[in-house]
């Protein structure tokens with residue numbers, strides 16, 4: 001199934017002063033083709049989550065339309081599954097019950113639910129943890145459970161808001177590889193919000209970069225690399241540099257304070273093995289608001 005975002009405008013009333021309005025998105029348009037994995041990248045507050053919530057049908061918008069496979073949608077539906085940043089799992093349920101919850105709500109027969117559960121747990125290497133409660137499993141496992149719950153009803157479209165945001169670097173790379181193979185296996189159309197340039201390149205067919213100027217789309221870049229992706233590939237580095245430059249431009253355009261150089265340093269991080277990883281660091285953006 002494809003997603004088509006056409007001319008979306010979203011205005012919020014200011015949280016502190018209800019009379020003043022904030023146009024977060026203005027006339028935003030893009031498409032995600034069937035089976036494509038697209039990432040939304042951009043500075044904090046540029047409207048990535050708002051865009052995803054509008055597509056999910058969680059938020060109303062002022063203008064424009066969302067089409068799923070050519071059909072206009074304006075409320076949530078089983079065709080679109082959502083993976084939340086903070087997992088949003090049910091702590092009073094076991095891993096298996098969490099995963100099966102959407103199928104149960106849809107009234108799927110018990111046998112079908114059990115078969116699906118077995119397949120999903122196997123796919124994510126979580127068979128041993130089916131009867132654990134959520135507080136008994138690690139952050140990386142919670143992330144996988146949240147993803148399996150989203151995949152349970154076999155949605156055609158997967159919307160993910162920083163699905164790997166809460167796990168450490170090593171776990172994140174492992175989960176990226178797992179997420180990729182799960183999505184390849186299931187042939188999903190996916191739209192993901194991320195701050196992480198490396199993650200966007202590793203997972204996406206296309207990366208869309210948004211700016212804080214009413215969500216304006218700065219770039220829409222096709223990542224033409226074979227899968228699974230090799231971080232050591234020369235072209236992989238070229239994409240990293242290209243996207244970093246676009247983000248730098250976005251930051252430079254937005255950061256008006258002195259000390260910009262210091263802020264920009266936050267953009268590039270190097271892990272213990274010396275691999276460069278580019279992150280659109282939250283801290284830099286926070287500082288820029290001073």
Ligand SMILES: Nc1ncnc2c1ncn2[C@@H]1O[C@H](COP(=O)(O)OP(=O)(O)OP(=O)(O)O)[C@@H](O)[C@H]1O
Pocket residue numbers: 012013014015024042043044045046047048049050051
């Ligand atoms: N319910 C709301 N009421 C008022 N303003 C809101 C609301 N939700 C979001 N905003 C504002 O809309 C803007 C965009 O927020 P959004 O969460 O979409 O950004 P984002 O790009 O996802 O940011 P981050 O990367 O930090 O998660 C921000 O200025 C935010 O304060």
